[in-house]
Amino acid sequence: MCKPPFATSADIPLLAKGVVLKDGNTRYVLCAVDYCELRTGAHDLFRRSIAEALGVNELQVEVHCLHPHDAPFYDTYAEMMVEMVPSRPRTTDLDFIGIAAARVAFAAREALKDLQPLTHVACGKAKVEKFASNRRVPLPNGTIGVRLSHCTDPVLIAAPEGLIDPWMRTITLLNDDRPIARLHYYASHPQSYYGQGHMNPDTVGIAREKLQKEEGIPEIYFNGCAGNVAAGKYNDGSHPLRMVLADRLYDGMKAAIASSGQPVPATLAWKTSDVIFPLRKEADFSPEHFRKMLADTSQTYPVRMTAAIALSWHDRLKIKTTVDISAYRLGPARILHLPGEAFVEYQLYAQSLQPDEFVAVASYGDGGTGYICTDRAYSEGGYEPTQSFVGPPVEEILRAGIRELLE
Numbered sequence: 001m002c003k004p005p006f007a008t009s010a011d012i013p014l015l016a017k018g019v020v021l022k023d024g025n026t027r028y029v030l031c032a033v034d035y036c037e038l039r040t041g042a043h044d045l046f047r048r049s050i051a052e053a054l055g056v057n058e059l060q061v062e063v064h065c066l067h068p069h070d071a072p073f074y075d076t077y078a079e080m081m082v083e084m085v086p087s088r089p090r091t092t093d094l095d096f097i098g099i100a101a102a103r104v105a106f107a108a109r110e111a112l113k114d115l116q117p118l119t120h121v122a123c124g125k126a127k128v129e130k131f132a133s134n135r136r137v138p139l140p141n142g143t144i145g146v147r148l149s150h151c152t153d154p155v156l157i158a159a160p161e162g163l164i165d166p167w168m169r170t171i172t173l174l175n176d177d178r179p180i181a182r183l184h185y186y187a188s189h190p191q192s193y194y195g196q197g198h199m200n201p202d203t204v205g206i207a208r209e210k211l212q213k214e215e216g217i218p219e220i221y222f223n224g225c226a227g228n229v230a231a232g233k234y235n236d237g238s239h240p241l242r243m244v245l246a247d248r249l250y251d252g253m254k255a256a257i258a259s260s261g262q263p264v265p266a267t268l269a270w271k272t273s274d275v276i277f278p279l280r281k282e283a284d285f286s287p288e289h290f291r292k293m294l295a296d297t298s299q300t301y302p303v304r305m306t307a308a309i310a311l312s313w314h315d316r317l318k319i320k321t322t323v324d325i326s327a328y329r330l331g332p333a334r335i336l337h338l339p340g341e342a343f344v345e346y347q348l349y350a351q352s353l354q355p356d357e358f359v360a361v362a363s364y365g366d367g368g369t370g371y372i373c374t375d376r377a378y379s380e381g382g383y384e385p386t387q388s389f390v391g392p393p394v395e396e397i398l399r400a401g402i403r404e405l406l407e
Helices: 041-054 076-082 094-114 154-158 202-215 241-258 287-295 301-319 344-353 375-380 394-406
Strands: 016-022 027-033 037-039 061-065 073-075 120-127 136-138 144-146 167-175 178-186 219-223 268-275 323-330 333-337 358-362
Touching: 016 094, 016 219, 027 041, 027 094, 027 219, 037 041, 037 061, 037 301, 041 061, 041 073, 041 076, 041 094, 061 219, 073 076, 073 301, 076 094, 076 301, 120 241, 144 154, 167 241, 167 358, 178 202, 178 241, 178 358, 202 219, 202 241, 219 358, 268 394, 287 301, 323 394, 333 394, 344 358, 344 394, 375 394
Parallel strands: 027 061, 037 073, 178 219, 333 358
Antiparallel strands: 016 027, 120 167, 136 144, 167 178, 268 323, 323 333
């Protein structure tokens, strides 16, 4: 049987954390889940379950993953697809994901019993030192060096950080002058080491919970456009570095809180836009190619799983041809919500549209797209385009959607 990697323990609990916002007329949810990814039907399931629990439209529920690699990767459409092939490469425990979605929906409904006045919002940002670096390193021979979450190649380690967004952005929700919750945004793959069977939310979960224990209020973390950003320059994968990196994130959160400006009265506005993502045109990204790979029992688990999730995305677009993106104005902050593993260029572009405003970005919504690269990256090569199921002119299309929301 073609088997996935199995977890042997849960070293740190995996959480779903979020806020329910009520503006007098309706409710909205911003939720961050300690999973690697929720794709297609799995993302729809979480979103729909929360929406039904609160009696709102699904578009008013944002569900994003933090993307730690020692955490579940769920795609219900892919799992149903592999049921039809021999030695199925399983991706999802369909029974458990239903239970998990129901637990999160129940928690959201229970939160309605304990709503607090949201009177003011404050924003702050601070640089996170020696954590993020771009994963795509241009080499002298014209190729792209791959500097992932941990790296031991001295050439890649010595290379510059490259294009990143170094800022931790923190939005504090207040009841008069009392903080009641904080939302943190930073763009980087979060993992230090992984793949040894021990489930955990890695550096971001450690930093977040350390701060929550200290402050006694909910600390909620959203991963930004981190598709091509990770800790590889500063992380060799050794176990002690996990706490070092977590402390750097914690320090960034603390500094962002300390830098927060004067609280301003809380206001809430919301806007969505539909994006039509183009599919890849290469022959080895065609449905026919992926069906062949999925049915071939001689292929490895990663090859067959990639085929299943690619076909799942094709099916997702047959059910609904568009993907929604959204922006919230929360007091002085604008919060942009994007799907997939978007490149950091999209986050920087969003912020460039409103350079005088506080713009935070959450990526890793519906993960069915895989990586959302820049158009140039597809011709440059490297790792990310091999796991991207959308292609040119995706950059122009997504930028247009972002402009519609923010300009």
